[in-house]
Amino acid sequence: MARKRAKADTAGAPVTTVVVMCLYVAGKAPNSVKAIANLEAICRRHLKDGYKLEIVDVCEHPRRALADGVLVTPSLTKVSPAPGANVIGNLSDTSSVLAALGLPASEMQ
Amino acid sequence: MNPPPPPQVLSPSDQRAEAAFKNWVRRLVTGAAELRALEAGEIDAVMDPATGTAILLPEAQAALQGSSRLAMSALDALPGEVCVLDAAGTVVMTNRAWRAFVTAHAGAGLGVREGANFLEACRDASAPERVHAEAVAAGLRDVLAGVRKLFHCDYVRHSPGGDCAFGLTITGIAQAGEVHALVTRESVSERKRTGAARNSGRAKASRIAAVARSGTSNRLLAALPAREYERVLSGLEPVKLTYGEVLYEPGERMRHVYFPSDSLVSLLTVVEGHRALEVGLVGREGMVGSRLALGIAVSPVRALVQGSGTAVRMTAARFLQEFRRSPALQRALFHFTDALMLQVTQTAACNRFHVVEARLARWLLMTRERLPSGEFHLTHGFLADMLGVRRVGVTSAAGALQRQKLIRYQRGNITILDQQGLEAAACSCYRHVRIMGLETAT
Numbered sequence: 001m002a003r004k005r006a007k008a009d010t011a012g013a014p015v016t017t018v019v020v021m022c023l024y025v026a027g028k029a030p031n032s033v034k035a036i037a038n039l040e041a042i043c044r045r046h047l048k049d050g051y052k053l054e055i056v057d058v059c060e061h062p063r064r065a066l067a068d069g070v071l072v073t074p075s076l077t078k079v080s081p082a083p084g085a086n087v088i089g090n091l092s093d094t095s096s097v098l099a100a101l102g103l104p105a106s107e108m109q
Numbered sequence: 110m111n112p113p114p115p116p117q118v119l120s121p122s123d124q125r126a127e128a129a130f131k132n133w134v135r136r137l138v139t140g141a142a143e144l145r146a147l148e149a150g151e152i153d154a155v156m157d158p159a160t161g162t163a164i165l166l167p168e169a170q171a172a173l174q175g176s177s178r179l180a181m182s183a184l185d186a187l188p189g190e191v192c193v194l195d196a197a198g199t200v201v202m203t204n205r206a207w208r209a210f211v212t213a214h215a216g217a218g219l220g221v222r223e224g225a226n227f228l229e230a231c232r233d234a235s236a237p238e239r240v241h242a243e244a245v246a247a248g249l250r251d252v253l254a255g256v257r258k259l260f261h262c263d264y265v266r267h268s269p270g271g272d273c274a275f276g277l278t279i280t281g282i283a284q285a286g287e288v289h290a291l292v293t294r295e296s297v298s299e300r301k302r303t304g305a306a307r308n309s310g311r312a313k314a315s316r317i318a319a320v321a322r323s324g325t326s327n328r329l330l331a332a333l334p335a336r337e338y339e340r341v342l343s344g345l346e347p348v349k350l351t352y353g354e355v356l357y358e359p360g361e362r363m364r365h366v367y368f369p370s371d372s373l374v375s376l377l378t379v380v381e382g383h384r385a386l387e388v389g390l391v392g393r394e395g396m397v398g399s400r401l402a403l404g405i406a407v408s409p410v411r412a413l414v415q416g417s418g419t420a421v422r423m424t425a426a427r428f429l430q431e432f433r434r435s436p437a438l439q440r441a442l443f444h445f446t447d448a449l450m451l452q453v454t455q456t457a458a459c460n461r462f463h464v465v466e467a468r469l470a471r472w473l474l475m476t477r478e479r480l481p482s483g484e485f486h487l488t489h490g491f492l493a494d495m496l497g498v499r500r501v502g503v504t505s506a507a508g509a510l511q512r513q514k515l516i517r518y519q520r521g522n523i524t525i526l527d528q529q530g531l532e533a534a535a536c537s538c539y540r541h542v543r544i545m546g547l548e549t550a551t
Binding site: 028029030060062066073086092 | 143149150152156158161162168169173176
């Protein structure tokens, strides 16, 4: 798998892969709130600081969601590193999120 | 970019409608993953490419309605009075305590009903409360414009049953690209009654005076200690000053002294056969008519309102009486008179030695300092009077400042775009008066 290398926050720290993601949600609707909480928990546990997450509220920015090809929310898109991936739903299934992000399910830190 | 359209809301009233709705959603959603998530109830909204909107699913709608009901109940449970204003200042939501106040004090003070406009209520407030209402309105305008996040003021409401002191806080809330406002109000008198310490009537009066003081933004008055301000307060009367209004003509007896809040008054020397020339500028930092304190009742200059706004005024006789009695007022006035003299002498030298463009920059900065906003309305003729030059001189100087992108000048409306750049373009007199003014103030 081709992985884009990026420097971590501080100079001199080991070089790690930064996963860039975009999560599309519908305001404070229940599945959207759950998806944010679930994804943040997964990121904290498996990615530490090695990720960038953008949360787009489709109620406020519907055109942005349409332009990005999003049809339903909540919807998580992995932007980089390639290959891109998509997960639909409230992200309560951790293993499918990890698989989409290209992280081994057994990777526990 | 256009503002996004609101999410489309469909009524999930009966089972059949919901089934039809879900079928329609299925037609929109074609992917297997989306369908699976939809069946599992994990989807909140579907994008409709035809209308460019997000459609909330019935379950999500119901949940959001439930959470907004919860928010309303929480607001109602608060003991203080709370209301929410939209970006135009219209009351869109109130809590139980606020509604109870409106019912109990029908039409009085700043008790504003849902659907009414808070700014208009401030404008229509009756005379004794107007000073505070105007300060509240100015604070609210700042919050809604995003200039400040929080505004707090204490004010007194006079009623036949006795004076009531209130603490009012306005907080900005970001809402769909606009700023809305949350207004909370609590009765200071109530707080005191329920508090353990029982204050004497004198201390209460002093407190009321202290809260009343924060209602006017005149710095000379604000510098007075509570007890002396309390005495001065009863002699003050709020007035609206309008652009172009003449408060005194040279040689005329000064019947009132004026303490500007957000208005601005120019002192002009009138020399026969010439245009009037500005020699001093008074805003919220001072007062107009300070010569009375020196024992002279006749104005040497024309006092002309050049920025509309509010002020409080006092009769000359009452002012002299207060001036004799109050050492703090004497000190505040000596400082102000000294600063004004400094301004006048520096202006005289400036008018003689400096080029029009630098003088205009200085004058705009001085005006800006004395007004709450960076925008003001001035005509060429007026500016020519202020600077003692012909109109054509003003046109070319304003044009030069505009070309450097320091100001914008359109049909007499001046906006300062670059404060630092304008300071660099101004003559040294601006910095000199400021530095000396600060020294005398300390």
